[in-house]
Every structure is written in C-alpha cells, then in structure tokens.
Amino acid sequence: xxxxxxxxxxxxxxxxxxxxxxxxxxxxxxxxxxxxxxxxxxxxxxxxxxxxxxxxxxxxxxxxxxxxxxxxxxxxxxxxxxxxxxxxxxxxxxxxxxxxxxxxxxxxxxxxxxxxxxxxxxxxxxxxxxxxxxxxxxxxxxxxxxxxxxxxxxxxxxxxxxxxxxxxxxxxxxxxxxxxxxxxxxxxxxxxxxxxxxxxxxxxxxxxxxxxxxxxxxxxxxxxxxxxxxxxxxxxxxxxxxxxxxxxxxxx
Amino acid sequence: xxxxxxxxxxxxxxxxxxxxxxxxxxxxxxxxxxxxxxxxxxxxxxxxxxxxxxxxxxxxxxxxxxxxxxxxxxxxxxxxxxxxxxxxxxxxxxxxxxxxxxxxxxxxxxxxxxxxxxxxxxxxxxxxxxxxxxxxxxxxxxxxxxxxxxxxxxxxxxxxxxxxxxxxxxxxxxxxxxxxxxxxxxxxxxxxxxxxxxxxxxxxxxxxxxxxxxxxxxxxxxxxxxxxxxxxxxxxxxxxxxxxxxxxxxxxxxxxxxxxxxxxxxxxxxxxxxxxxxxxxxxxxxxxxxxxxxxxxxxxxxxxxxxxxxxxxxxxxxxxxxxxxxxxxxxxxxxxxxxxxxxxxxxxxxxxxxxxxxxxxxxxxxxxxxxxxxxxxxxxxxxx
Numbered sequence: 001x002x003x004x005x006x007x008x009x010x011x012x013x014x015x016x017x018x019x020x021x022x023x024x025x026x027x028x029x030x031x032x033x034x035x036x037x038x039x040x041x042x043x044x045x046x047x048x049x050x051x052x053x054x055x056x057x058x059x060x061x062x063x064x065x066x067x068x069x070x071x072x073x074x075x076x077x078x079x080x081x082x083x084x085x086x087x088x089x090x091x092x093x094x095x096x097x098x099x100x101x102x103x104x105x106x107x108x109x110x111x112x113x114x115x116x117x118x119x120x121x122x123x124x125x126x127x128x129x130x131x132x133x134x135x136x137x138x139x140x141x142x143x144x145x146x147x148x149x150x151x152x153x154x155x156x157x158x159x160x161x162x163x164x165x166x167x168x169x170x171x172x173x174x175x176x177x178x179x180x181x182x183x184x185x186x187x188x189x190x191x192x193x194x195x196x197x198x199x200x201x202x203x204x205x206x207x208x209x210x211x212x213x214x215x216x217x218x219x220x221x222x223x224x225x226x227x228x229x230x231x232x233x234x235x236x237x238x239x240x241x242x243x244x245x246x247x248x249x250x251x252x
Numbered sequence: 253x254x255x256x257x258x259x260x261x262x263x264x265x266x267x268x269x270x271x272x273x274x275x276x277x278x279x280x281x282x283x284x285x286x287x288x289x290x291x292x293x294x295x296x297x298x299x300x301x302x303x304x305x306x307x308x309x310x311x312x313x314x315x316x317x318x319x320x321x322x323x324x325x326x327x328x329x330x331x332x333x334x335x336x337x338x339x340x341x342x343x344x345x346x347x348x349x350x351x352x353x354x355x356x357x358x359x360x361x362x363x364x365x366x367x368x369x370x371x372x373x374x375x376x377x378x379x380x381x382x383x384x385x386x387x388x389x390x391x392x393x394x395x396x397x398x399x400x401x402x403x404x405x406x407x408x409x410x411x412x413x414x415x416x417x418x419x420x421x422x423x424x425x426x427x428x429x430x431x432x433x434x435x436x437x438x439x440x441x442x443x444x445x446x447x448x449x450x451x452x453x454x455x456x457x458x459x460x461x462x463x464x465x466x467x468x469x470x471x472x473x474x475x476x477x478x479x480x481x482x483x484x485x486x487x488x489x490x491x492x493x494x495x496x497x498x499x500x501x502x503x504x505x506x507x508x509x510x511x512x513x514x515x516x517x518x519x520x521x522x523x524x525x526x527x528x529x530x531x532x533x534x535x536x537x538x539x540x541x542x543x544x545x546x547x548x549x550x551x552x553x554x555x556x557x558x559x560x561x562x563x564x565x566x567x568x569x570x571x572x573x574x575x576x577x578x579x580x581x582x583x584x585x586x587x588x589x590x591x592x593x594x595x596x597x598x599x600x601x602x603x604x605x606x607x608x609x610x611x612x613x614x615x616x617x618x619x620x621x622x623x624x625x626x627x628x629x630x631x632x633x634x635x636x
Contacts, residue, residue: 050482071481071486072481072482073481073482073483073484073485073486073487076481076482076483076484077484081482081483082482084482088476088478088479088482089476089479090471090472090475090476090479090480091475091476092471092474092475093468093471093472093475097468097471100465100468101468101469101472101480101483101485102483102484104465104468104469105483105484105485106484108465109484110484110485110486110489111485111486111489111490112465112466113466113493114464114465114466115460115461115464115466115467115497116460116464117464117465117466118255118460118463118464119463119464119465119467119468120254120463121255122465125465161479161483165483165484
C-alpha cells in the first residue's frame with residue numbers, strides 16, 4: 001500500500017476533460033516524478049491532491065485516510081507540504097520569522113490564540129528554526145528581510161519552511177521552472193541532500209528532464225489528462241508512447 | 253525585539269501619558285475633556301491597528317462597535333449604577349459579541365469586498381440605531397440619563413439632580429488638583445486618569461500581541477495567505493479573532509466616551525467615525541505600536557484647536573503687516589480653519605500618504621536615522 005493513493009480521478013472544466021481517470025500510487029520513501037507536456041493536466045492534478053480543486057469523481061487517500069474535500073491547511077496538518085512553482089514565502093517578514101511560522105503550525109495546530117506568549121522566548125521553536133536554517137545553509141541570513149533574498153535563496157527558504165514541519169509527503173511543483181542551469185543544479189543538489197538526511201516521500205512535477213532523471217525513482221507520464229506510462233526512469237526513457245507524446249520534442 | 257527594550261518603551265509611554273496634563277499645557281490642549289478624548293481615541297486606534305495594522309484587513313465599520321459600546325454603557329448607567337466598572341465591562345462584552353457576528357460574515361471576503369461589507373454593516377447599524385431600534389437607542393434624540401431611571405445599585409440621589417459617572421465614588425468630572433505650574437493653570441481630574449490607565453493597559457496588550465505567535469500569524473496573513481494556508485494554518489479564525497479583539501477595544505472606547513459625557517446619539521455609529529479611525533492609524537503609522545496613538549492625538553488636537561480658530565484670531569495673528577497683507581493672509585488661511593479644519597486634515601493626510609507612507613512614526617524614524625548618521629538597517633515592522 002502506498003502513502004498516496006489516487007483512484008479514478010476525473011476533473012472537467014467546461015468542455016475540457018482536464019483529468020481522465022487518473023490512477024496513481026506513490027510508494028513510501030520514493031521520489032515519484034510526474035511529467036508531461038504543457039497542458040497535460042499536471043498542475044490540475046496537484047491542485048486536486050492539495051485541496052485547492054475538488055475532482056468531479058474519484059478518491060484520493062493519504063496515509064490511508066481520504067483527503068478529498070479537506071481544506072489546504074487540514075491536508076498540511078496531515079503531513080503534506082507543498083513547494084510552489086514561484087516560491088511562496090512571507091516577504092514582509094524576516095527569514096527567521098518565516099521559518100518559525102511552520103514550526104508553530106506543526107506544534108500548535110491550525111489555530112491557537114497564544115497572544116501573551118513571546119515568540120522570541122520560545123526556545124523550542126527557535127532551536128527548530130535555527131537548526132533547519134543551518135541545515136539549509138541559510139543561518140547567516142536569518143535576520144534578513146526575506147523579500148530581499150535572491151530567487152535561489154527564496155526557493156531554499158521555502159524548502160526549509162516545508163521541511164521543518166517534517167512532512168510525510170513533499171509535493172514539488174516545477175521547483176526549477178525558469179531557473180538558469182547553475183541554479184537548477186543547485187536545486188538538484190539540495191533535493192539530493194534532503195533525500196540523504198530525511199526519508200520524505202516526494203512527488204515532483206517537472207518539465208526539465210535533466211532534473212527528473214537525476215532524482216526520480218519512479219516516473220509517471222501524463223498526457224491529455226491521462227497516465228500513459230509508469231515505471232522506472234530507464235523504462236520510461238525507452239517507452240514508445242512516451243517518446244511519441246512528449247520526449248520526442250525534447251532531446252534526452 | 254528584546255524584552256528590555258519593550259519595557260523601556262512601555263515605561264516611557266506610561267510616563268508621557270500620566271504627565272499629559274502638564275506636557276500638553278503649552279499647546280493649549282491641556283483641558284480635561286480634550287485629554288480624555290486623546291486617550292479614548294488612542295484606545296480606539298490601538299484596537300483598530302491590531303486588525304488593520306497586522307492583518308491588513310481594512311474595516312470601515314468600527315464606528316458601529318464604538319456606538320454599541322456607548323449604548324451598552326448608557327444602559328448600565330440607567331439601570332444598574334453610575335459606577336463605570338459595570339458599564340465598561342458590558343460595553344466590551346456587547347461590542348465583542350457584535351463584532352463576532354459582523355466579523356464572521358464580513359471575513360468571508362477579503363480586500364475591497366471585506367471593506368465594503370463592513371461599511372454596509374456600519375451604515376445598517378447607524379440606521380437601526382437612528383430609527384428602528386428607538387426603544388433601545390431613543391432614536392434621533394439620543395440616549396440620556398433620566399431622573400426616573402432605576403439605578404438599582406445606587407443610593408437615592410437628591411431631588412432634581414442627575415447623578416454623575418464615578419469610579420467607586422470618585423466622580424469622573426471632578427478636578428482633584430488644580431495647581432499653577434510655570435504660569436499654566438493645570439487641571440488634574442479623575443476621568444482623565446481612568447482613561448490614561450486604560451490607554452496604558454491597551455498599549456501593553458497590543459505590545460504583547462505584536463510580540464506573540466498570534467501576532468506573528470496575523471502579520472503572516474497580511475503578507476501571504478496562500479502560503480499560510482499551505483503551512484497548516486487556518487487563516488480565518490485568526491482574522492476573526494483580530495476582528496473581535498479590535499471590536500472590543502472599540503467597545504471600550506465607546507464605553508469611556510459615555511463615562512465622560514453620559515449621553516449617546518446614533519451619529520456615533522456613522523461610518524465617518526469609522527473612517528476617522530482609519531485616518532488616525534494611517535496618519536500615525538499602521539502596524540507600529542505607537543503610531544495609532546500619535547495619529548489619534550494629532551487628529552483630535554487638530555479637530556479641537558483648528559476648529560476654534562475664527563476670523564478674529566486670524567486678524568490677531570497677521571496684524572504685523574499692512575492692512576491689505578493682513579486681509580490677504582486671512583482670506584487664504586480662513587478656509588482651512590474653523591469649520592473648514594477638515595480641509596487641513598485632508599491636505600495633511602495626503603502629504604503623509606504620499607511622502608511618508610509609514611506615517612508619522614516613519615517620519616520620526618527617518619529623522620532619527622539622519623541624526624544618528626548612516627544607520628542603514630531597514631526599518632523593521634513593529635519596532636517603535
């Protein structure tokens with residue numbers, strides 16, 4: 001049984017069948033890449049997992065419990081974190097404050113009125129936040145205003161915010177979109193580093209084949225709203241249907 | 253953000269507030285009524301800042317909570333006692349409940365839609381108070397004390413005199429010390445010190461909220477609600493809590509207005525009153541601790557001082573030159589004072605918004621930085 005089980009998910013926008021009977025089984029501890037050409041339904045699929053969209057039919061189970069109809073914060077509290085295509089961080093706050101928010105969310109839950117506690121006196125939260133910033137190589141920037149960080153550092157910070165919650169599943173939506181090759185390689189190294197130190201299951205939606213084949217243990221190919229192939233990276237490389245639908249356009 | 257610095261800020265704030273009757277003497281504002289208004293609107297603005305300054309949700313409806321607080325306090329004066337304690341407690345509770353209902357509905361939307369919803373609720377409350385709910389609010393006449401009121405906890409009063417508000421026998425209006433210092437005739441009254449104590453308490457509460465995890469979440473709501481939701485935080489309960497807290501502060505301010513002058517009319521609920529508190533917070537510096545109080549004092553001061561300047565005063569000011577110059581100056585300045593003081597306020601507001609988006613606090617910080625040399629650290633939210 002996988003940590004994430006998706007069965008017969010359909011989603012229709014007007015006349016467009018965005019997702020057509022999608023089934024997906026993500027194994028515990030794997031790095032599962034979801035690839036496909038533009039408009040294949042990758043983002044729609046991710047939004048269905050995370051509670052932003054509700055599929056028309058089908059079921060999504062995370063860790064054995066159904067998540068359909070749950071709100072994003074409820075799904076996060078179950079242990080699913082998400083990295084966005086463009087880093088979503090709290091740009092008005094410092095790097096340190098950015099990382100403390102998920103720490104509070106992880107410890108205190110979705111809502112708690114602790115209006116008379118002092119943020120800076122919470123040793124447990126501070127220690128967690130400092131530890132993750134050190135791990136991600138951002139400790140010297142912890143008092144910086146996060147809005148002024150470089151794009152790469154924003155990505156790093158967002159990753160830190162997700163990881164500090166110790167999620168069971170990390171969803172990455174095109175983590176290298178729009179990055180130069182050097183930044184892309186940095187991100188790959190970062191993700192590998194995360195994989196070495198933590199056993200977090202990851203689902204990566206990605207365009208860049210270089211990234212996919214560097215990281216993924218399993219690959220599913222989505223085209224026109226349906227999964228057309230699934231398997232180990234080497235199988236996918238040679239799969240005729242995949243070549244036709246997608247890889248034919250890109251050189252592998 | 254350290255604790256020592258906060259304590260110092262609180263101490264200085266308390267000292268300035270408590271010495272206000274002396275400090276404001278040279279400005280001509282040191283009479284008890286105006287000082288009390290400074291403190292009361294300071295409380296109103298501090299509360300509003302917890303919602304607007306931290307979460308960025310702009311409410312135009314807080315006049316409704318101010319008004320509800322006043323009405324609640326008046327009913328306590330009429331039915332129970334002229335002691336201000338039960339009146340203030342009820343005004344905070346009633347305003348809290350009222351803001352819970354309005355906030356619950358309005359917070360289903362954000363941005364401009366939220367603002368318009370709160371505006372609509374404030375107008376509805378005003379109309380209700382003005383006409384429909386006449387049995388409770390006494391309509392356009394307004395709610396006043398009456399000799400026939402029951403006041404079940406108070407001893408009977410002398411025939412034909414209305415009782416006055418008090419704190420366990422200390423009358424709010426009573427001037428307990430009337431010295432002459434440095435040529436100024438000073439008046440220290442109980443009413444101001446009650447308001448001052450509550451202002452300091454409000455400032456302290458708002459400071460603790462700013463430094464708390466709760467306050468951090470509210471600031472996160474303002475910055476990026478999407479990320480907050482995907483970080484496992486339910487943002488709506490947080491915004492609702494902030495809304496109710498700010499509503500309770502408004503209720504307290506409303507109750508205090510009633511203790512100062514035990515009568516209340518529906519115009520206290522008009523949306524312009526709610527608009528004024530927005531001006532106070534923006535003018536002073538939204539999202540800062542001291543800004544709202546500064547803004548409140550500033551606007552109240554301008555209101556009372558500028559609106560009292562008339563043509564004769566102006567002639568006195570400009571009497572230094574030839575007649576034609578005096579007349580010309582009076583002609584130019586007159587529209588901006590007296591009844592037209594809001595024109596000055598509007599101009600000032602525009603100048604601040606355009607040149608000092610961070611409000612007066614931002615201006616003070618810039619001057620401070622200029623004076624202290626090249627301290628280039630970016631001004632962080634929530635210091636001051």
